[in-house]
Amino acid sequence: MKFFIHTFGCQANKADSERIAGDYTARGYTEVMSWKKADEIVINTCSVRQSAEDRVKGLLNNIQNYIVAQHKRKPKIILTGCMTHFTNEKILKKLAYVDEVLPIGEVGFNTPSIRRDKVNAWIPISLGCNSFCTYCIVPFSRGREQSRPFDDIVNEAKQLAADGYTEITLLGMNVNSYGLEKVGVSLRKMLLNLDKPFTDVELPTNQSQYQSAKGIPPFVTLLRAISAIPEIKIIRFLTSNPWDFHDELIEEIAHNPKIDRYLHLPIQSGSNRILKLMNRGYTREDYLRVVQKIRAKIPNVVIGTDIIVGFPTETDADFQETVDFSKKIDWKIAFVARYSERPGTAAARLYPDDVSDQEKKRRWDILDQIINKDNMAVRPFVITSV
Numbered sequence: 001m002k003f004f005i006h007t008f009g010c011q012a013n014k015a016d017s018e019r020i021a022g023d024y025t026a027r028g029y030t031e032v033m034s035w036k037k038a039d040e041i042v043i044n045t046c047s048v049r050q051s052a053e054d055r056v057k058g059l060l061n062n063i064q065n066y067i068v069a070q071h072k073r074k075p076k077i078i079l080t081g082c083m084t085h086f087t088n089e090k091i092l093k094k095l096a097y098v099d100e101v102l103p104i105g106e107v108g109f110n111t112p113s114i115r116r117d118k119v120n121a122w123i124p125i126s127l128g129c130n131s132f133c134t135y136c137i138v139p140f141s142r143g144r145e146q147s148r149p150f151d152d153i154v155n156e157a158k159q160l161a162a163d164g165y166t167e168i169t170l171l172g173m174n175v176n177s178y179g180l181e182k183v184g185v186s187l188r189k190m191l192l193n194l195d196k197p198f199t200d201v202e203l204p205t206n207q208s209q210y211q212s213a214k215g216i217p218p219f220v221t222l223l224r225a226i227s228a229i230p231e232i233k234i235i236r237f238l239t240s241n242p243w244d245f246h247d248e249l250i251e252e253i254a255h256n257p258k259i260d261r262y263l264h265l266p267i268q269s270g271s272n273r274i275l276k277l278m279n280r281g282y283t284r285e286d287y288l289r290v291v292q293k294i295r296a297k298i299p300n301v302v303i304g305t306d307i308i309v310g311f312p313t314e315t316d317a318d319f320q321e322t323v324d325f326s327k328k329i330d331w332k333i334a335f336v337a338r339y340s341e342r343p344g345t346a347a348a349r350l351y352p353d354d355v356s357d358q359e360k361k362r363r364w365d366i367l368d369q370i371i372n373k374d375n376m377a378v379r380p381f382v383i384t385s386v
């Protein structure tokens with residue numbers, strides 16, 4: 001039996017596909033590089049924007065047309081990834097050509113991966129998200145945040161080192177909140193604690209599987225353990241969020257030469273009014289404070305970001321604040337997205353999608369020109385999640 005996986009979207013999906021391929025191979029299937037040759041086709045979907053969903057539907061149409069025109073036996077089609085947040089029945093009704101829906105949570109952390117890259121290995125360290133930014137589908141499609149046990153991650157990194165890998169990229173929707181999802185206070189409140197030492201953060205007692213230690217964020221403990229593997233030379237992580245960029249993490253990066261000097265830190269908007277509507281939990285001043293601390297401690301750091309233009313009610317004045325902030329921060333790269341209403345999100349329920357496509361495109365062009373004109377080659381491996 002032959003299988004084919006088509007992956008849409010971010011690194012999290014690519015890492016999931018590597019584990020899905022591992023699962024198929026363990027069951028005796030052979031991977032093929034064209035869906036035309038496959039008995040089973042897995043489509044790992046992305047629903048971050050409407051255009052991503054449209055591409056999935058386009059692929060399904062192509063498969064259907066080919067099968068009908070060539071009188072081929074229909075392959076089994078399995079849909080997984082972020083589009084599966086609708087109930088299975090709804091998907092099966094809407095996309096009649098799909099045979100099975102595999103909720104992404106069922107692709108466990110520990111399924112051995114079939115990796116495409118031979119130098120850099122992706123390691124998921126947490127799944128899901130508790131942050132509920134109003135525009136984002138991830139907390140619904142991938143569920144609540146769940147960190148992977150510390151020893152499993154370190155053992156996988158050791159095995160990768162033994163297999164010849166020298167670079168590790170740790171993945172999570174909130175990668176730097178690793179091990180903190182059970183913390184009683186909201187993570188957003190912790191942003192306000194950024195000026196205090198991490199010792200002040202109350203850690204619950206049931207955190208032993210994340211190796212929590214008083215005064216040290218679990219993510220820092222994890223970085224140290226992976227850095228201690230001699231064969232691993234470079235460690236990256238995606239995606240960090242400003243509210244968990246504690247001083248202890250900044251110190252660790254500053255003093256740990258194995259950690260890559262590119263940091264990806266999404267801002268999403270430079271307007272405090274829009275940040276509030278997005279439920280991002282920080283202001284532009286908070287973000288600036290984090291960046292200033294990072295730059296003071298890590299002189300050769302390169303910072304990139306994600307920005308959404310045309311969020312509902314974003315005025316020209318709001319947008320101008322993002323433009324001004326971009327000039328002030330001087331990101332080396334920005335993944336600028338035009339807002340796209342996602343059914344099921346708070347933003348879709350609460351706010352009208354009232355910025356025209358033409359205006360979104362105009363704003364996109366301006367930011368792209370300001371931030372990315374010379375910099376697109378900075379870190380081509382970064383493809384952001386949302």
Ligand code: SF4
Nearest residue numbers: 129131132133136138
């Ligand atoms: S944008 Fe990121 S932090 Fe916010 S809900 Fe989505 S995945 Fe979570």
